[in-house]
Amino acid sequence: MSLFDVAVIGGGIAGAAAALTVAGAGRSVLVIGPEGEAGDRPGEFLSPAANALLAELGLADRIAAGPHRVANATYAAWAAPVLAQRNAITHTEGPGRVLDRRVFERALTAAVAEAGVPRLAIPLAGAERDGVRRDGALWRLTLEDGTERAPRFLAARFLIDASGRAAVVARRFVRRRRADRLVAACDFLAQTIDDVEPTPATLIEAAAEGWWYATLLPDRRMGLAFFSDPDRLPRGLSRDPARWRAMLAETEWTARWLDSAGYRIAAAPRLASAGTTWLERAAGEGWAAAGDAAAAFDPLSSHGLTSALWAGRRAAQGALAMLDGDSRPLERYATTLDEAVRQFLSQRRAVYGEVRRFADRPFWSRRQ
Template sequence: MDRIVVVGAGVAGLSAARRLTLAGHSPVLVAPDRVVPTRGETLSATAASFLDGLGWSALIDGDTAMASQGRFSIWGDSALRRAAGHENGAHIDRSLLEARMAASLADSGGERLADAVVGLEHLPRGVRIGLADGRWLDAAAVIDASGRAALSGGPTAHRRRLDRLVCAYQVHDVPDDAELAAATLVEAVEPGWWYMAPMPGRRMMIGLFTDSDLLPAGAAKDGRLWADAAGQTLAIAARLDSLGLDTACASLSPQVAPAASVVPTCLVEGRILRCGDAAASLDPLGANGLATALWSGIRAADAALALAADDPAPALAYEGAFLEGIAHHLSAQRSLYTAERRFADAPFWTRRHAFP
């Protein structure tokens, strides 16, 4: 029994399956068909290098990405500044990119079961996977890339949620006569922070990141209330007006997605390895989500191959490197939030200024 099963078909799971395929293994990808929400996301230069290492750099073109003109922010005071360290990236259509990654795997002959996994059981030298249709699969190792749901994240996984962050967002088509600057905009406000990012195909994502209990009353269901909150900003409101999107925002109810930080104390249990959001879900303020998903999928695949050959060392090294990266991320995140003191008495900010 040397089969390796990858659970989940997001960026982390697809990159893990691709790495295994390139290594000459024939993994089984188990994931139900799903609709990937269209949200703005940044492909950093680091993330692009991981795609290149997987032989997937050709998946990035004018349909899936647009070159970024940087990141601008109002943070710490009312001045609009260009943020350092966000050059050479791209704004991507993540749903289209994932679809292309999945198609590439299928073209290479990879096996995919469009079924849900309902349980995992440890075996002396492997894992037994229970499927929703009643079947069972035995594997030498399992890579859990099931996203925030973290299929294998039971009591022994020691995952801890650090906050209640959510994102109430909309995606709009930008009128043809509007000038679309390919730059990200972040603005701190009393209940959290706003984010605007362009997407391929002349689209714009606008989102309010706040804690679930701090969303303006009714704003999650009433686009007018959400748009009113956006209208109280400085740069966000001005940009919406310049793009002719202020009226469109009021006519559409936002979608609400979880964005909380959930961190683990371990990523490897027996022959189960977690990667991507199933390993850790991190506050998106640092814009490292895609790079982390790709890196962890690649490293988890290498570790799974070694575990299948009874060598636990790469799995332990992967776990150590991931946990070290989380510590670095949390330190940087704490510094970013601490830098904003204008709203020091507001609940959203007092919670983050009190981070250990």
């Protein structure tokens, strides 16, 4: 049976940050889960606060090499139905970036591999179904990939759950709480005309049943999302491109921007969970949760990717200290996350409360 200092459940952003941190300290670490390959999905913004984390993880040069674009302009029609520009060209921590998610996650995967970290690309459902149990000072993991091959038996001194919102291990020990059931209807639009240079910007627009988000991606596609509650979305929207086009046409600013730059909806959107959820405690005896497994925030925060990097690194630092007999860094990590959740919930209420013109509509009244 193989024994590792740390086992990381999940191969995404938080898991990669955790694995790089542990490997960088000279400890043995294993990643359990497929390589992070986002494909087309919402979540493209990396805030300026991420720059220091990227440097700590040895990733700054990889990310600076592109093809990501600097996020230097955001337009919003939020508190009032008037479009206002918010510039972020200058920032003490450096620029924020709109990412090519595929390139970004491939860079993380490559960095983990180059650090000599082994990976078992076994579905996370296998880890959840076949068992993770505590045996004295060790975790015993039984992994089954659904084939006729014999199960894999592993052991680790510390476990980091970076399995996303599913939190396949951590939710067995602590309760997961939920502030809302926000969903994202997501689409990625190709430009249909070649003689217009699209504005490299992000646009946010409040609407009666939710809010719209559009951003120009590094590959010149337009990322488009509408955030609402499941009961406020038209039934069958994920199979109805005509209804999706009609919803966009009802906007004041988003439709105008996309149309002027030659972007057209060609297919129905894909739906994805986007609600605010969190664990009541993000760490315990011999384990910690990181990324969305620990806390997933409303995309209005624009800090999801940065939070994943931060949590993966800090959870791993707590694990390393715990292995050396010091529990204080792990306790500070969990306490900091608790406070971050409280602050976000307060800020969330205030930001949604700015939109008074829709205050009587269910989506908005639920958040005020």
